[in-house]
Amino acid sequence: MTHVAKEPVAVVGVGQTKHVASRKDVSLAGLVREAAQQALKDAELTWADIDAVVIGKAPDFFEGVMMPELYLADALGAVGKPMLRVHTAGSVGGSTALVAANLVAAGVHGTVLTLAFEKQSESNAMWGLSLPVPFQQPLLAGAGGFFAPHVRAYMRRTGAPDTVGSLVAYKDRRNALKNPYAHLHEKDITLEKVQAAPMLWDPIRYSETCPSSDGACAMILTDRAGAARSPRPPAWMHGGAMRSEPTMFAGKDFVSPQAGKDCAADVYRQAGITDPRGEIDAVEMYVPFSWYEPMWLENLGFAAEGEGWKLTESGVTELDGDLPVNMSGGVLSTNPIGASGMIRFAEAALQVRGQAGEHQVDGARKALGHAYGGGAQFFAMWLVGSEPPTS
Amino acid sequence: MPEVLKAPLIVEFPFTRSLGPVQSAFLTGLRERTVLGVRTGEGKVLVPPVEYDPVTAEEIRDLVEVGATGTVTTWAWNHEPRRGQPLDRPFAWVLVQLDGADTGLLHALDAPGPEAVRTGMRVRVRWAGERTGAITDIACFEPYESETRSQVAPHDGEFEDRVSGIVAPARLDYSYSPGRAQTRYINALADRRAVGERCPSCRKVYVPPRGACPTCGVATDEQVEVGPAGTVTTYCIVNIKAKNLDIEVPYVYAHIALDGADLALHGRIAGIPYDQVRMGLRVEPVWSEGGRWPDHYRPTGEPDADYDTYKELI
Numbered sequence: 098m099t100h101v102a103k104e105p106v107a108v109v110g111v112g113q114t115k116h117v118a119s120r121k122d123v124s125l126a127g128l129v130r131e132a133a134q135q136a137l138k139d140a141e142l143t144w145a146d147i148d149a150v151v152i153g154k155a156p157d158f159f160e161g162v163m164m165p166e167l168y169l170a171d172a173l174g175a176v177g178k179p180m181l182r183v184h185t186a187g188s189v190g191g192s193t194a195l196v197a198a199n200l201v202a203a204g205v206h207g208t209v210l211t212l213a214f215e216k217q218s219e220s221n222a223m224w225g226l227s228l229p230v231p232f233q234q235p236l237l238a239g240a241g242g243f244f245a246p247h248v249r250a251y252m253r254r255t256g257a258p259d260t261v262g263s264l265v266a267y268k269d270r271r272n273a274l275k276n277p278y279a280h281l282h283e284k285d286i287t288l289e290k291v292q293a294a295p296m297l298w299d300p301i302r303y304s305e306t307c308p309s310s311d312g313a314c315a316m317i318l319t320d321r322a323g324a325a326r327s328p329r330p331p332a333w334m335h336g337g338a339m340r341s342e343p344t345m346f347a348g349k350d351f352v353s354p355q356a357g358k359d360c361a362a363d364v365y366r367q368a369g370i371t372d373p374r375g376e377i378d379a380v381e382m383y384v385p386f387s388w389y390e391p392m393w394l395e396n397l398g399f400a401a402e403g404e405g406w407k408l409t410e411s412g413v414t415e416l417d418g419d420l421p422v423n424m425s426g427g428v429l430s431t432n433p434i435g436a437s438g439m440i441r442f443a444e445a446a447l448q449v450r451g452q453a454g455e456h457q458v459d460g461a462r463k464a465l466g467h468a469y470g471g472g473a474q475f476f477a478m479w480l481v482g483s484e485p486p487t488s
Numbered sequence: 489m490p491e492v493l494k495a496p497l498i499v500e501f502p503f504t505r506s507l508g509p510v511q512s513a514f515l516t517g518l519r520e521r522t523v524l525g526v527r528t529g530e531g532k533v534l535v536p537p538v539e540y541d542p543v544t545a546e547e548i549r550d551l552v553e554v555g556a557t558g559t560v561t562t563w564a565w566n567h568e569p570r571r572g573q574p575l576d577r578p579f580a581w582v583l584v585q586l587d588g589a590d591t592g593l594l595h596a597l598d599a600p601g602p603e604a605v606r607t608g609m610r611v612r613v614r615w616a617g618e619r620t621g622a623i624t625d626i627a628c629f630e631p632y633e634s635e636t637r638s639q640v641a642p643h644d645g646e647f648e649d650r651v652s653g654i655v656a657p658a659r660l661d662y663s664y665s666p667g668r669a670q671t672r673y674i675n676a677l678a679d680r681r682a683v684g685e686r687c688p689s690c691r692k693v694y695v696p697p698r699g700a701c702p703t704c705g706v707a708t709d710e711q712v713e714v715g716p717a718g719t720v721t722t723y724c725i726v727n728i729k730a731k732n733l734d735i736e737v738p739y740v741y742a743h744i745a746l747d748g749a750d751l752a753l754h755g756r757i758a759g760i761p762y763d764q765v766r767m768g769l770r771v772e773p774v775w776s777e778g779g780r781w782p783d784h785y786r787p788t789g790e791p792d793a794d795y796d797t798y799k800e801l802i
Contacts, residue, residue, distance in 0.1 A: 121653065124508030126539050130547075144545040161503035161658045171538050174545030219504045231495035231664050232674050234754070234781045235733065238726050238741045245724030246743055250802045253722070253767055253795075298741075299725035343702040347692035347750035351802070 103202045105485050107324035107331035108446040110140030110317030116280040116431040119218035120311040125165065126172035129214050132313035133173055136210065140317040141328045144174035147317075148206040153183040153193030153213040154435035159220040173210065185339070187383070187470025189213060190438025191477030194316060194466075195337045198479070201318050202334075208323050214313035215433035238298060241306055241386065243472070245298035247351040248388040252300065254352060257391060257406035259300065263291045264409055265387035266305045266429055272416055273426025275455035280310040280431040305387035305429070312433035314440045321485075332446035335463070335486045336367030337479040344472035351473055357396040360476040364465070365398070368480040369487075373398045373465075377480070379458045380414075380422045381444040382467040383437060384429060390414065390422060397467065397478075416456060424448065424456045438468030442479055449483040493671045497664040503656045510539045512652055513551055513645030518625035521615055524643055525554045525589050533640055535589040536623075552640040555587030556613040557632060562592070565602040572659075574628050580605045584629055588640035596628040610634055621651030669699035669708070676713075680775055684749055686710040692750035715746035718785070719793040720769040721802045725762055740765045744785055745801040752801055759786030768792035 112135025114120070120128055129152075137143065150173050157163050166182040173180070183193040190213035197211035229235070238245070252259065267288045273279035274286075294304035324331045340360035342349070361373075370376050382393045391405035399420060400408050408414055414422035423429070425444040428437050445466035447453040453461075462484070468477045507515060510526060514537050517524040526537030527550040534542075541548045563582040569575055574596035582605070583592030598614065599605050612632035619625035666674065669685060673696045676683040685697035685708035692701065693712050701708050723742035729735075740762050743752035757765050759774070770790040773782035 121506045122508075124506055124511060124539065127508040130540065158499070158501070161501055161656065171540040171542045171545070174540075176542050176545070216506075219506060221501045221503065228497070228499055231497055232493055232666050232670070232780065238724065238730060242724055242726055242730070242741050246722040246741070249724060249767070250722040254799075254802075295727065296725065297728050299727065299738075301724070345751060346702040347687075347690070347694065348703065348800070349751070 104204050104320045105324075106198045106201045106334040107319055107321070107327065108316055108334070108450070108481065109319050109324060109327040109329070109331045110136035110142065111315070111443045111447055111452070112136030112139055113278050113314040113440065113443065114312045115278050116310045116312035116433060118280065118308070118310065120216065121218070125160070125162065125214070125216060126169055128216060128311065129169055129212055129313045129315075130172045132214070132315040133210060133212055136315035136317050139329065142208070142317060146208055147174060147178065147210045149179040149181070149200060149209045150175040151181045151183065151193055151197040151200070151209060151211045153189035153439070155189065155215055155220075156184070156186065159434065160216060161221070173212065179206070185341075185470055185475040185477065187434055188438050188468040188475040188477045189470065190314065190436050190440065191442055191466065191468030191479070192339050192438070192475065194318070194439055194442045195339055195477055195479060197316075197318050198334055198337055201320050204320075208317065208319040210315060210317055211439070212313060212315040213436040213439040215435035216311045217309040217433060218311050241298040241301050244386050245301045248300055248386065251352045251388060251392050255403040255406060258410070260292070261391055261406045261409050262300070262305045262387040263288060263302070265384065265390040267291045268415055269384070269387075269423050269427040269429040272424055272456055273430035275416070276425050276430075277454070278431070279426040280308050280312070281426070301386050301388070307385045307428045307432040308430070310431050310433040312431065312436050314436045314443050316439070316443055316446065329452065330450045330483065332449045332481040332483070333485045335369075335480045335482045336364040338363035338367070339475070339477045341475045344474045352392060353396045353402070354473045354476070357393070357469065357473070357476045358398070360478050361397045364478045364480050370480065374400070374420060377420070377463050377465050378461040379424060379445070379448045379464040380420065380467070381425060381427070381441040381448075381464065382422060383441055383469050384423060384427050385432065387429060393467065394422070397465070416458070421458045424453060424458060438470070438477060441468050442466035445479065445481050449481050451483070492665055492668055493674060494663060494665045497662040498659065499662070500657070500659040503658055504653055505656055506653050507651065508539055509549065509645070510537050510551075512650050513537075513647070515621040515623070515654065516647045516650045518623070519619045519621040519651065520647055521556070522643070523554050523556055523586060523613070524551050524645065525640070526551055532590040533588060534591050535586055535593050551643045551645045552588070553643045554589045554640050555637050557634050557637065558584040558586035558589070558611060559636065560597065560605070560607055560609045560611055561585050562607055563597065563605050565605070574624070579628065582611070582629060584611055587637040595626055598628045598630050604631070622654055667699055669697040672711070673697055674780070677781055680773075681713055682715040682746055684712050684714050686712050693748060694751065695746060695749040695753060712748060714748035715773070717770060717772045717788050718744045718746035718749070719798050720757065720765065720767060720771060721745050721752045721798050722767055723757065723765055738762045742785070743802070744771060745798055750801070755782060756784040757786070758784040766792065768795060768798065
């Protein structure tokens with residue numbers, strides 16, 4: 098087998114809608130259009146500059162639109178161009194970006210528009226996730242109930258104090274105040290308010306769950322030549338990987354899934370990262386329930402097993418900490434499910450481009466974007482840097 | 489081998505859609521017996537209208553009113569109309585190019601039989617008696633001899649009380665079968681026994697079994713009776729009522745590793761105050777009359793299991 102050098106991949110445009118509870122003023126086409134046009138504007142490109150379009154969204158049952166890629170081709174300028182759709186549950190925004198990136202890396206296309214979206218206000222997410230399958234005992238709890246026992250298992254395994262989850266929610270909601278696109282802007286948030294919220298699925302409080310949002314996120318990915326024409330600094334992809342594993346199997350570790358560890362290890366190997374904690378400046382990870390921050394800190398190799406909560410508790414993951422996590426406010430502040438993974442990837446890119454505005458981490462040179470979905474089943478991650486990859 | 493279980497599974501959701509400016513004008517227009525199209529950059533009139541130009545990708549908002557008469561450009565006879573289709577008797581699916589439009593609108597043509605339908609025939613809209621701002625405001629098309637009228641009139645898309653959203657019911661009819669392995673499991677449950685299956689390769693016991701080991705990718709056909717007692721490996725306290733579940737909150741939703749099983753299944757814990765449930769609690773199933781699965785699990789009264797005995801099952 099001969100190895101042909103991969104084309105370096107650059108992010109030269111990022112766009113997203115202002116995420117809100119409900120966008121009744123636009124169709125799905127109108128919603129995706131807004132994000133795509135912002136990304137084009139950021140890159141100072143036109144529809145004619147795009148060679149292919151790769152989109153992602155949550156499973157079809159959520160909005161009941163079968164083959165949205167067909168319906169949205171006009172809105173995304175895809176006529177006469179290749180258009181692909183990616184399906185990987187909640188991680189889809191991340192894996193969609195990676196499919197687009199791989200098309201550029203392989204030299205198949207020069208410039209690709211990638212986009213992910215969700216209109217939760219017009220979705221039946223809860224129904225879509227729990228069909229009344231005959232002969233099967235119904236799940237006895239909602240989505241939070243599915244994840245809450247794993248949070249308890251983490252607490253038992255690590256001895257983490259039960260306040261850690263509230264610290265994450267308090268931090269992410271304050272970060273969201275600095276992000277004009279975030280859905281939740283809780284201006285009068287206090288730690289006391291977070292901790293006083295009712296327990297929905299004990300140990301998960303209402304204040305430690307993600308909202309339901311309408312929104313879309315888009316990125317323009319391009320090759321070296323495209324990056325050279327970019328009006329603003331590009332973000333360069335240094336590594337990207339996806340892994341999956343079954344939702345249920347004997348030996349599955351729901352607290353720290355093997356697929357997540359393997360995915361991170363692959364990304365670090367590609368990017369030449371040997372010490373993630375020391376070498377990565379900012380992390381945007383998929384945290385739908387607050388406790389997943391310390392859990393993923395361990396799963397992604399930023400902390401030893403059992404030690405993730407200590408980073409959170411000591412303020413390391415604050416916006417001005419040594420390893421800021423979820424600078425955008427995270428999924429806890431914005432959750433258009435199909436787009437949530439891409440928003441993480443886009444935030445990592447904004448950080449290394451120095452374009453993150455008020456939630457910019459000073460001097461961020463390497464950032465990780467992370468997404469997961471299904472029953473902790475699909476993982477997608479990328480590492481982007483302010484400088485082109487050296488190999 | 490006993491019969492494999494089978495049952496209907498009907499998935500039915502009333503999805504909502506926000507229309508955006510163009511579809512909103514189109515559907516409100518139908519309510520007012522007005523068919524609107526949109527003019528593209530190269531001057532073509534699309535009916536139904538779209539928001540973005542299929543050729544240039546530019547936003548298009550140049551609405552025009554087209555005729556309620558048109559020409560059939562192609563068709564197919566529908567011998568057996570199904571539930572939810574425009575007519576309850578055999579009809580023709582037609583693409584109708586309305587006068588003034590450059591594209592075909594898909595709809596139904598009311599005709600006595602396929603011999604009465606031909607490409608190029610002239611038709612007109614038959615409006616529904618009660619119109620709400622939906623494609624069904626056109627009840628169907630009907631044969632109507634008339635001259636072609638190609639003029640279109642500009643339209644501002646403005647109407648009183650515009651329709652901004654619709655409800656689009658979706659329904660899927662499945663015939664669901666859980667397969668052989670789960671049928672065996674479900675039939676054993678009817679005798680109040682939990683029967684898992686062991687992977688011949690990794691020796692793990694799956695409950696419920698799915699016929700194959702997801703790790704090794706080989707069939708699991710060795711039956712292994714597990715339980716009836718088990719250990720709570722982890723749990724949460726549910727404080728909000730879930731849809732379609734008639735259980736008083738708070739209650740405990742737990743992962744329970746039945747004795748002899750290599751992964752936990754899910755169940756409710758009762759017979760103990762919810763705030764006294766703990767990891768390691770030993771429990772046993774409680775059946776209700778005619779239940780397909782245990783109604784809940786209750787403490788056995790044994791000492792709690794040591795963490796090390798179940799930590800690999802969390």
